Amino acid sequence: MSTRTVQFRIYRYDPDKDAKPWMQDISLELEETERKLLDAIVKLKAKDDSISFRRSCREGVCGSDAMNINGKNGLACLTDVDDLKQPIVLRPLPGLPVIRDLIVDMTQFFAQYHSIKPYLVNHDPLPERERLQSPQDRDELDGLYECILCACCSTACPSFWWNPDKFVGPAGLLAAYRFIADTRDQATSERLDNLEDPYRLFRCHTIMNCVDVCPKGLNPTKAIGKIKDMMMRRAV
Amino acid sequence: MAASVSVRKFDAVIVGAGGAGLRAAIQLSEAGLRTAVISKVFPTRSHTVAAQGGVAASLGNSEEDHWHWHMYDTVKGSDWLGDQDAIEFMCRKANEVVIELEHYGMPFDRLDNGRIYQRPFGGHMSNFGEKPVARSCAAADRTGHAMLHALYQRNLKVNTHFFTEWMALDLIRDADGDVLGVTALEMETGDIVAFHTRATIFATGGAGRIYHSSTNAFINTGDGLGMAARAGIPLEDMEFWQFHPTGVAGAGVLITEGVRGEGGILRNAQGERFMERYAPNAKDLASRDVVSRAMVTEINEGRGCGPNKDYVMLDITHLQPEVIMKRLPGIREISIRFAGVDPIHAPIPVVPTCHFQMGGIPINYRGQVVAPKSGLSEVVVPGFYAAGECSCSSVHGANRLGTNSLLELLVFGKSAGETAINDMRMGRREHKPLPKESIDKTLARLDRLENQKDGTDVHETRLALQRVMQKHAGVFRFKDLLEQGVHEIMAVAEQVSHTQIKDKSRVFNTARIEALELDNLIEVAKATMVGAEARKESRGSHVRDDAPDTPEHPDGRDDENWLKHTLWYSEGNRIDYKPVHMDPLTVASIPPKKRAY
Numbered sequence: 001m002s003t004r005t006v007q008f009r010i011y012r013y014d015p016d017k018d019a020k021p022w023m024q025d026i027s028l029e030l031e032e033t034e035r036k037l038l039d040a041i042v043k044l045k046a047k048d049d050s051i052s053f054r055r056s057c058r059e060g061v062c063g064s065d066a067m068n069i070n071g072k073n074g075l076a077c078l079t080d081v082d083d084l085k086q087p088i089v090l091r092p093l094p095g096l097p098v099i100r101d102l103i104v105d106m107t108q109f110f111a112q113y114h115s116i117k118p119y120l121v122n123h124d125p126l127p128e129r130e131r132l133q134s135p136q137d138r139d140e141l142d143g144l145y146e147c148i149l150c151a152c153c154s155t156a157c158p159s160f161w162w163n164p165d166k167f168v169g170p171a172g173l174l175a176a177y178r179f180i181a182d183t184r185d186q187a188t189s190e191r192l193d194n195l196e197d198p199y200r201l202f203r204c205h206t207i208m209n210c211v212d213v214c215p216k217g218l219n220p221t222k223a224i225g226k227i228k229d230m231m232m233r234r235a236v
Numbered sequence: 237m238a239a240s241v242s243v244r245k246f247d248a249v250i251v252g253a254g255g256a257g258l259r260a261a262i263q264l265s266e267a268g269l270r271t272a273v274i275s276k277v278f279p280t281r282s283h284t285v286a287a288q289g290g291v292a293a294s295l296g297n298s299e300e301d302h303w304h305w306h307m308y309d310t311v312k313g314s315d316w317l318g319d320q321d322a323i324e325f326m327c328r329k330a331n332e333v334v335i336e337l338e339h340y341g342m343p344f345d346r347l348d349n350g351r352i353y354q355r356p357f358g359g360h361m362s363n364f365g366e367k368p369v370a371r372s373c374a375a376a377d378r379t380g381h382a383m384l385h386a387l388y389q390r391n392l393k394v395n396t397h398f399f400t401e402w403m404a405l406d407l408i409r410d411a412d413g414d415v416l417g418v419t420a421l422e423m424e425t426g427d428i429v430a431f432h433t434r435a436t437i438f439a440t441g442g443a444g445r446i447y448h449s450s451t452n453a454f455i456n457t458g459d460g461l462g463m464a465a466r467a468g469i470p471l472e473d474m475e476f477w478q479f480h481p482t483g484v485a486g487a488g489v490l491i492t493e494g495v496r497g498e499g500g501i502l503r504n505a506q507g508e509r510f511m512e513r514y515a516p517n518a519k520d521l522a523s524r525d526v527v528s529r530a531m532v533t534e535i536n537e538g539r540g541c542g543p544n545k546d547y548v549m550l551d552i553t554h555l556q557p558e559v560i561m562k563r564l565p566g567i568r569e570i571s572i573r574f575a576g577v578d579p580i581h582a583p584i585p586v587v588p589t590c591h592f593q594m595g596g597i598p599i600n601y602r603g604q605v606v607a608p609k610s611g612l613s614e615v616v617v618p619g620f621y622a623a624g625e626c627s628c629s630s631v632h633g634a635n636r637l638g639t640n641s642l643l644e645l646l647v648f649g650k651s652a653g654e655t656a657i658n659d660m661r662m663g664r665r666e667h668k669p670l671p672k673e674s675i676d677k678t679l680a681r682l683d684r685l686e687n688q689k690d691g692t693d694v695h696e697t698r699l700a701l702q703r704v705m706q707k708h709a710g711v712f713r714f715k716d717l718l719e720q721g722v723h724e725i726m727a728v729a730e731q732v733s734h735t736q737i738k739d740k741s742r743v744f745n746t747a748r749i750e751a752l753e754l755d756n757l758i759e760v761a762k763a764t765m766v767g768a769e770a771r772k773e774s775r776g777s778h779v780r781d782d783a784p785d786t787p788e789h790p791d792g793r794d795d796e797n798w799l800k801h802t803l804w805y806s807e808g809n810r811i812d813y814k815p816v817h818m819d820p821l822t823v824a825s826i827p828p829k830k831r832a833y
Contacts, residue, residue, distance in 0.1 A: 014741050014743065015743050016741040016742050016743055017741065033486060045695075045746075045747075046695040046696075048738075049694070049695075049737055049738050049739045049747035049750075050738065050739035050741065050747065052744055052745075052746050053746070054277075055454055056277055056281050056283070056453040056454050056455045057281075057283065057285065057286050057453040057454075058453065058454065058489075059286065059489045059490075059570060059574070060569075060573070061285050061286050061378075061381055061566075062277070062280070062281040062282075062283075062285050062286070062453065063280070063281060064277065064278075064281050078573055099424060099743065099744050100741075100743050100744040103744050106278070110278070114392060117392075117393075118389050118392065119340075119341060119389035119390055119392055119393040120339075120340060120341030120389070122339075126339055128335075129335060129351075130295075130335055130338040130339075130344070130351060130352050131338060131339065132349070132350030132351065133346050133350055134346065134348075134350055135345075135346045135347070135348060137346075138343065138344075138345060138346045141343045145343045145375075145382060145385070146378060146381070148280070148285075148381070149278070149280055179341075182341070182343070184341065185341075
């Protein structure tokens, strides 16, 4: 593998200039060392500074560069260019309003995350030292706390597309279960009350797109299932 | 661009929503002060998120430990350039701020007895340098991520007011030199707003993007340093940059020192554990500057690995796969994705990579920005505070110990917040009238960029800057390259003043953001190069060919002439110096001696 030419089709929309969105075809020479999709997009921007996208850590931990890549949500920095069919079609995350090009308005996504009160609630007097937690209890948080809030999951979820204002979505529900599962948290019943509603939790129809796209390999559907179980057990 | 500028009044503005900014924000919000946190990115995208190995605190959860030992290690790690009052303050506060973080909900790993898990880390020793100690409190190898999210979540609980995807542009100072806020750009609309405040706290992080090969995120462009420098505040000790021993060769992505803390070994092409020759006692867990130089020496002497013999190997194949999966899952993921190797089966190719800026905006241990005035070397700049990597307290001196950065941002984020609250409560800080000229400076910068004809390309100019820094101010430094580097970086600075963007749209114009970031990067680059050229000794991360190891000056360090902090002023590209604080707060001074691991 040496230098190669790669074809792109990119969603473009600048509200200052464009009446409606359009697709731009671009080809790009990539060096052997330029392996990740983000490397390619950064190079595209060096040629045309109007191409707009978010990016930061370039190692899959900040969650900035989520986008729709050949029809599937993912992080550009973790995606190998050579694994993709050409032309590589890049679109903004589906289901959220587009601000410009690949940049979406994530207000709704974060509002849902905030709605589950994503912070530890514990009413006991603060101990002098750390609260104790066994390694086994701590293990319960694995697969939950690693979420990077990139929104790949929620914007791949049909239930979230239909009801982004009412359905918490996989990312928010994963976070809800992260606190429910934490032995240090004392608000389990309030957290379940907060989700007891035809939409907030129960709009999840286990389509599992969230699991399929999560760049961190997390399983929101499983977490949602556990919340539903708790809800059921509470009811009987 | 918007010609009119609206003004928004807050008690305090915090610029930056990484660990230091978020920790400061908790303090101010809990105190009920009207606080705005401005961030270029959504808070959990700040670069604190990428920290891996842990946060230092002498909790002593798995073996005996003491803050005084931690203090000794930090002073020694700093190669005695660190201010001992600030170091004592930080090490004594460590347990308190880490416990607070646990109370906020941070998912630390746990020991069997339920306490926070701690692992060994480079340069952290027990009993004043005797042997490695488990001091790093960790959440697997995702400590920064877990910490940043916990801090953001706590801010949600206390209702902090965030201005997300806003970029601060310039510091507002009046004729007395008091700081009255910042101007900022809202990315989504392109609007310019002046934040008029009683307290301004900078927590803008580092500027690792001045180097071509860096572990740092794209956003790490030293915005706070650029703003401070343009407003006449000196930058301290900018010649000291940490090259992390283990960046993935080629990609630059960080591999935590926690890998060596868990038993990882560095090997050269012959498979030799070469650190035994350079640091017989601490070996692979010697201080970062020592390990990085050893690696570069191995490579330079032809014992590097790969077809070009240009990297060494980080080997954990002897560890149990369960340990790797449990304690280093993120590292395994990074190795597979960025190096194409599964570290359970094969060693990871690594190379020293620019990682951390030891210098920054000068502060005292209370978090107040200090600068020389009327013959005094450290006079408080009223209304101005800083914390985290953008600041220089100076706890890291000439070299930072791993896990002290996450500690620094907690301790000084909190102390900057507390001091700002006290200053406001004592009535020392009211809203002073906003001078119109400061806002004009911002508008003039934007107008220049908007109307530039036949200018320089932002991407190419930034690349030129990064290449000059990489070549002239790297792991080892050479007299002639530094002298030449000063000329070259000034030539780049000239180009930076003529950058041109093609995209003139108002909405989320990232071309404009990158051009404005370059204005900040260049200030940091100049400070680094000029400071490095001027410092004619070797110390910590700054090692020159013309200051070699001699009996008179072990390791090339010259305490008689150079045990002092550099201060660089943008105006006139001028250098000044100030003394190191050799006196701690309560304990005896730790006198300089030869640094051996």
